[in-house]
Amino acid sequence: MKIAFYSTKPYDKIWFEPLGKEYGFDIHFIEAACNQETVFMAQGYDAICIFVNDYVNAEMIDKLYEMNVKAILLRSAGYNHVDVKAAEDKIVILRVPGYSPESVAEFAMALLLTVNRKTHKAYNRTREFNMTLNGLMGMDLFEKTAGVIGTGKIGQAMIKILNGFQMRVLCYDPYPAKGLDAEYVSLEELFKYSDIISLHCPLTSDTKHLINKDTIAAMKDGVYLINTSRGGLIDTDALIEAMLEGKFGGVGLDVYEEEEGVFYEDRSNEIITDDNLARLMTIPNALVTSHMGFFTKEAMQAIAHTTLENAYAVENGLPLVNQVGKEMAL
Ligand code: NAI
Numbered sequence: 001m002k003i004a005f006y007s008t009k010p011y012d013k014i015w016f017e018p019l020g021k022e023y024g025f026d027i028h029f030i031e032a033a034c035n036q037e038t039v040f041m042a043q044g045y046d047a048i049c050i051f052v053n054d055y056v057n058a059e060m061i062d063k064l065y066e067m068n069v070k071a072i073l074l075r076s077a078g079y080n081h082v083d084v085k086a087a088e089d090k091i092v093i094l095r096v097p098g099y100s101p102e103s104v105a106e107f108a109m110a111l112l113l114t115v116n117r118k119t120h121k122a123y124n125r126t127r128e129f130n131m132t133l134n135g136l137m138g139m140d141l142f143e144k145t146a147g148v149i150g151t152g153k154i155g156q157a158m159i160k161i162l163n164g165f166q167m168r169v170l171c172y173d174p175y176p177a178k179g180l181d182a183e184y185v186s187l188e189e190l191f192k193y194s195d196i197i198s199l200h201c202p203l204t205s206d207t208k209h210l211i212n213k214d215t216i217a218a219m220k221d222g223v224y225l226i227n228t229s230r231g232g233l234i235d236t237d238a239l240i241e242a243m244l245e246g247k248f249g250g251v252g253l254d255v256y257e258e259e260e261g262v263f264y265e266d267r268s269n270e271i272i273t274d275d276n277l278a279r280l281m282t283i284p285n286a287l288v289t290s291h292m293g294f295f296t297k298e299a300m301q302a303i304a305h306t307t308l309e310n311a312y313a314v315e316n317g318l319p320l321v322n323q324v325g326k327e328m329a330l
Helices: 010-023 058-066 101-117 119-127 153-164 187-193 213-217 236-244 275-282 297-315
Strands: 002-005 026-029 047-050 071-074 092-094 145-149 168-172 196-199 223-227 248-253 286-288
Touching (some): 010 026, 010 297, 047 297, 092 297, 101 119, 101 153, 101 196, 101 223, 101 286, 153 168, 168 187, 236 248, 236 275
Parallel strands (some): 002 026, 002 047, 047 071, 071 092, 145 168, 145 196, 196 223, 223 248, 248 286
């Protein structure tokens, strides 16, 4: 199988290059993102392999189909960046559903601990021998209430971590799971009672801007909000407005509505034209990271393995256990 591998970074090659050889695949690593302008590069390949800030819309599906591309291999669990309905009966889409849920949950906790205890600021201060503590006060997590929205694989891993901190955990999911050390409540109750809120649901038409002016108003003052899921879950304008009014204790964002084209790139020598992103960087209790919750050795290894296993299944007519079917269209 010949695979056009978009949005390649050096760390992708570490895992995909040797494993691809073992499978006997011919992988062509392309640095460019997959989009309307670069889709032509898939000419001559059997499959394309894409990451979270690539996209494939209906028009691109038709182009890929004309080029005889048979599969879209997603190096991610989320699939909101591909037009699943348009691909029906044309191209199969396969994803990596549960590589290391712990990698993302642990990162969500890292964000929470950082914005709460301000270790990022302390690090900078002490390096310059500024040993003062003014402005670095946090709060105990012990016996506080955490709200987890979305109790799938990552949400459940997060609940276990929060349990370890002896927090009371409230959660919301339209499809509740059994046996969790957490209490399912309505969204309204979750917003009302939570001291920290962590988002772990997918981005769908139902969840877009789940965090908006109204839901923010329903939260406690001083609440901590952590988003390691998808940027579109939060209405950034509303978030910034509330942050400027002092609503939040802290906000940790690993994802951002308009991250495409900015995250994963070095833009340090450029003028940032995204006013919201630039504004977020100036708010002292906001912490933005570049969609890196997944970025552990174990997760990268699992992503490479499952992605190529998916390709192997397509090539050999095996059951496509990780196919994104039309019934999953968002
Ligand atoms: P999952 O599919 O195991 O769980 C998602 C859960 O969300 C399900 O239980 C589902 O019922 C629930 N859900 C659906 N609609 C909902 C709604 N309206 N309100 C509340 N819950 C709802 O997915 P998983 O593996 O736990 O991943 C969750 C999300 O994390 C992904 O969709 C992806 O966007 C994000 N993610 C982020 C990464 C990062 O690097 N920051 C890496 C991997 C995933």
